[in-house]
Amino acid sequence: xxxxxxxxxxxxxLDRAYSEVVRGEGIFLYDRSGKQYIDGSGGALVVNIGHGRxxxxxxxxxxxxxxxxxxxxxxxxxxxxxxxxxxxNLLPGDLDKVxxxxxxxxxxxxxxxxxxxxxxxxxxxxxxxxxxxxxxYHGNTLGALAVxxxxxxxxxxxxMLADFPRVPAPYCYRCPFGEIPSISAAGTPPPRLLAPxxxxxxxxARAEGSCAECGVKCADALExxxxxxxxxxxxxxxxxxxxxxxxxxxxxxxxxxxxxICDRHGILLIADEVMTGFGRTGRYFGMEHFGVQPDVVxxxxxxxxxxxxxxxxxxxxxxxEAVRERFGNFTHGYTFSHHPVVAAACEAVVSILEREQLPExxxxxxxxxxxxxxxxxxxxxxxxxxxxxxxxxxxxxADRKTKAPFPRSRRLVEEVAExxxxxxxxxxxxTGCADGIDGDLIMLAPPLIIEEEQIDxxxxxxxxxxxxxxx
Numbered sequence: 001x002x003x004x005x006x007x008x009x010x011x012x013x014l015d016r017a018y019s020e021v022v023r024g025e026g027i028f029l030y031d032r033s034g035k036q037y038i039d040g041s042g043g044a045l046v047v048n049i050g051h052g053r054x055x056x057x058x059x060x061x062x063x064x065x066x067x068x069x070x071x072x073x074x075x076x077x078x079x080x081x082x083x084x085x086x087x088x089n090l091l092p093g094d095l096d097k098v099x100x101x102x103x104x105x106x107x108x109x110x111x112x113x114x115x116x117x118x119x120x121x122x123x124x125x126x127x128x129x130x131x132x133x134x135x136x137y138h139g140n141t142l143g144a145l146a147v148x149x150x151x152x153x154x155x156x157x158x159x160m161l162a163d164f165p166r167v168p169a170p171y172c173y174r175c176p177f178g179e180i181p182s183i184s185a186a187g188t189p190p191p192r193l194l195a196p197x198x199x200x201x202x203x204x205a206r207a208e209g210s211c212a213e214c215g216v217k218c219a220d221a222l223e224x225x226x227x228x229x230x231x232x233x234x235x236x237x238x239x240x241x242x243x244x245x246x247x248x249x250x251x252x253x254x255x256x257x258x259x260x261i262c263d264r265h266g267i268l269l270i271a272d273e274v275m276t277g278f279g280r281t282g283r284y285f286g287m288e289h290f291g292v293q294p295d296v297v298x299x300x301x302x303x304x305x306x307x308x309x310x311x312x313x314x315x316x317x318x319x320x321e322a323v324r325e326r327f328g329n330f331t332h333g334y335t336f337s338h339h340p341v342v343a344a345a346c347e348a349v350v351s352i353l354e355r356e357q358l359p360e361x362x363x364x365x366x367x368x369x370x371x372x373x374x375x376x377x378x379x380x381x382x383x384x385x386x387x388x389x390x391x392x393x394x395x396x397x398a399d400r401k402t403k404a405p406f407p408r409s410r411r412l413v414e415e416v417a418e419x420x421x422x423x424x425x426x427x428x429x430x431t432g433c434a435d436g437i438d439g440d441l442i443m444l445a446p447p448l449i450i451e452e453e454q455i456d457x458x459x460x461x462x463x464x465x466x467x468x469x470x471x
Contacts, residue, residue, distance in 0.1 A: 001017040001018065002017065002018045002019075002020065003016065003017040019031040019032065019033070019035075020032040023052070024039075024052050025050075025052040026050045026051060026052065026447070027039055027050060027051070027446055027447045027449065027450050027454055028051065029426070035424065036424055037421070037425065037426050038424060038425045038426065038454065038457065038458050038461070039051065039426050039446065040420075040425050040427050040444050040445075040446050040458050040462075041426055041427050041428035041443055041444055041445050041446070042306075042446060042447055043306055043426075044301070044428060045242065045280070045301060045391070045443060046301040046302065047306045047447050048279055048280060048301075048302040048305050048349075048353070048358065048448045049305045049349055049352045049356075049447065049448065049449065050305075050447040050448075050449045053305075053348075053352065055351075055352065056305070056307045056345055056348040056349060056352075057307070058348075059344045059345060059347065060307070060308065060341050060345050060348075062344065063079055063340050063341050063343075064341050064344075066340075067340050068340070068341060069336075069339065069340070069341075070340065071335070072333065072334075072338035073333070077340040077343065079340055079343045079344045079347060080338055080340060080343040082343075082347060083098070083100070083343045083350070084100070086347065087312070087314060087350070090284050090285075090350070091284075091285065091314050092285060092287060092288055092293055092294070092297070093293035093316075094293075094317075095293075095296075095297055095314040095315060095316055096316060097317055097320055098312050098313070098314050099312060099313050099314075099315075099337065099338075100310070100311075100312045100337060100338050100339065100342060100343060100346075101310075101311045101312060101313075101334055101336075101337045102309045102310065102311060102334065102337070102342070103139075103300055103309045103310065103311040104138075104139055104274035104300025104301060105138070105140055105141045105144045105300075106311050106337075107274065107299060107300055107311035107312055107313050108138045108139045108141075108143065108144040108147070108272065109139075109141055109144060110298075110313050110332060111234075111236070111270050111296045111298050111313050112130045112143055112147060112233075112234065112236070112270070113143075113330075114296065114313070114315065114323070115233045115267075115268045115270065115296070116128055116233050117323050117330060117331060117332075118233075118268065118319055118322060118323055119233045120326065120327075121325070121326035121327065122266075124233075124266070126230065127230075127231055127232060127233040127266075127267070128231060129164050129165060129231050129232045130146075130147045130164050130233060130234050130235070130236055130270075131147075131164065131165050131166065131167060131225065131226075131232055131234070131235045131267075132147040132148060132149050132165075132167075132235075132236055132237075133149050133166055133167055133168065133237055134167070134169060134176075134436075135149050135150060135169060135171065135241065135244035135245050135432070135433060135436070136150065136166070136169060136236075136237070136238065136245075137150045137153070137242060137243050137244040138236060138238075138272055138274075138298075139274075140153065142160055142161060143162070145157060145161055146161040146164050147236050148244070149166045149244065150244045150432060150436070151432060151436030151437060152431060152432045152436065165225055165229060165232070167221040167222045168217075168218050169218060169237070169245065169248070170219075170241075170248065170250035170251060171248050171433075172248065172250075173248070173383070173384045173395065173403070174403065174433075174434060177218075216251070216253055216254070216257055218250075219253075219254055219257035219258050219261060222258060223264075226261065226267070232265070232267050233268065234267050234268035234269070234270050234296075235258065235262055235268070235269055235270065236270040236272055237258070237269075237270070237271065237272065238272045238273075238274075238275065239255070239272075239273065239276050239285070239286030239287045239289065239290065240275075240276050240286050240391065242274075242276070243275070243428070243441075243443065244432070244433065245393070245433055245441075246386065246393025246394070246395055246430060246433060246441040246442075246443055247386045247387055247388060247391050247392050247393035247443065248386065249289075249386065249388050250290075252290060255287065255290040255292040256290065256292055258292075259292045259293070262295075268295040268296060268319075269292075269294045269296070270294065270295065270296040270297075270298060271285070271287045271294035271296070271297050271298065272298045273286055273287065273297050273298055274298055274299060274300035274301050274311070275301060275391075275445075276391070277300075277301070277302055277303065278301075278302030278303055278349075278350070278353060278359075279353055279359035279361075279389070279448050280362065280389055280390060280445060280448075281362070281363075281391055282359060282360070282362045282363025282364075282366050282388065282389030282390075283359055283363070283389075285297065286388075295316070295319065296313055296314070296315050296319075297313065297314045297315075298311070298312075298313050299311060299313070299314070303346050303349065304342065304345050304346050304349055305349045307345045307348075307349065309342070310342050310345065310346050353448075356449075358448040358449065359389075359448070362389040362390045362448045363389055365390060365448075365450060365452070365455070366388065366389040366390050368452055368455060369387060369390055369392065369450075369455055372455055372459040373385050373387060373394070373444075373459060375459055375463055376394055376459070376462060378463070379463070380400060380471075381396045381397070381412075381466055381469060381471065382395070382396060382397075382400075382466065383395045383396065383397030384397075387444075390445060390448055390450065391444075391445050392443065392444040392445070393441055393443050393444075394442040394443075394462075395439070395440070395441055396412055396442065397440075398471060403434075405433075405435070405438040405439040405440065406440055406471070408438050412440045412469070412471075413430070413431060413441065414429060415469055416429070416440075416442060416465060416466065417442070419465045419468060419469065420462060420465045423464065423465060424461065425458060425461040425462060425465070427442050427443065427444060427462070428442070428444070428445070429441065429442060429443075430442075442462075444458070446458065
C-alpha cells in the first residue's frame, strides 16, 4: 500500500492508502495482490470500450514510432485528418471542424474563448459572459470553474473566478421552482451554496406539477436573464447533468426551448458532452436524444476511453470563417493540441465503438441496467435512482420523504464507496448535489461492453454494501 507522506506522489486523496493496480481487462481491474475489481464507473466515467484493448495501444505505438509530436502550427498529420473526418461524420448536424486538445477542461476553455472571439468577429464587443447552470460542472481549470455551478469546488478559488451568471438546471428531483426559493429567475446564486440552509426539511420537497413544466421554467429563466443582460456570448450545458447532479435527464421540452432562446438572443449553445459523449447514454452524443443542434460540442473522456488524455471541440465551418475573416486566426492554442499520438488513440477507440456498435449496445443494455438498479430502492438511504443508457446516478438521502440530505460532515458517500471498493466494486462518488455542500451521489458508468451477468454482480455488491451502512 502507498500513502501520503510516505510516497513521492502528490495524490488526489491525501488521507487514504492506495493499492497498486497492475492490469486491466474488459470491465475489470486487478491490483498487485491479484484482487479483482469491477470498474463500475469507468474510473471517472471515462472508460467506454473497456480495459486492455491492445488495438489502441498498438495504434499509439505505430504513430509514436513514425511521428510522436509536431506543433499544431507547423504540420498536420494523416491520422489527425482521418480522425477529424470520422468525428465530423458522427457529430450532429453540420459540425464539421474539430480542434483536438488534451482533456475536457481544455476543451471547455477552448469553447468559451471561441464563443468570445466569435462575438467579437460579429462586431459585438460587449458580449463576453458565458452563462452556466446550478448545479453543473465543466472542469477544474479557472475558466471551466467560472462557468460551473458546483460550490464546493469553486469556494477556494472564488476571488479568482470570472463573475459569470448562472440559471437553474432541470434537476427535477430537487426542482428549483418548488420549495427551494434561493435561485431566482435572474440566476444569481448565494455566495457558497446552491440553496441557503433554511433549517427545514420541507425545502427539499419537489414542486407539484410535471417535469415538463419544471423544465420549461428552467429554460425560461435563461430567457429572463438574457432579457436583462445583453453581455452574454454563450450558454453552456451538459445534455444530461453529470457529476454535479448525477445523471439528471431533462424533460424533452427543455433543450428545444433553450435552442430557440439562444437563437433569439444571438448567443451560442455549447453542449458539454465530455461525460455524455461517445455512447455513454446510448447515442454517440447525448444531445441527440433531444433533437437539438448545438453550435459547439465539447468532447473528452470517452473520446479516448482513458487510454491517453484527450479532448476536443467541434464547430461548423461558418463559425470559424467569421473569426478568420475578422481576425485571420483564432487567438488560442496549446503546446500539445492536434497531437498525432492522441489522434491515433482516439481513432482506434472510435473505430471500436463503431465496429462493435457500442452506443447501440449501451442503449439496449441500459434497459436491463436501469431495471436491476431499481433494487437499490430497497435501501432507506436511496432517495432516487436515475439512468439513461449506461449512465446512472443514485442519490443518497437521510429522509426519503423530505429528500433531506445527510450533512457533509457525515461523509456518507465516502463510506459507501470505500465499502464497495473493499468488496471489489469501484463506484464514482460526488457531493453537494442538494445545496452545494450537502448531498451524496453514487455514479455508475461501467464500460459499454458490460454483460448482463456482470450488471447482476455489480448490482448485488452495491445492494449488499448499502445494507451494511448505518445512517
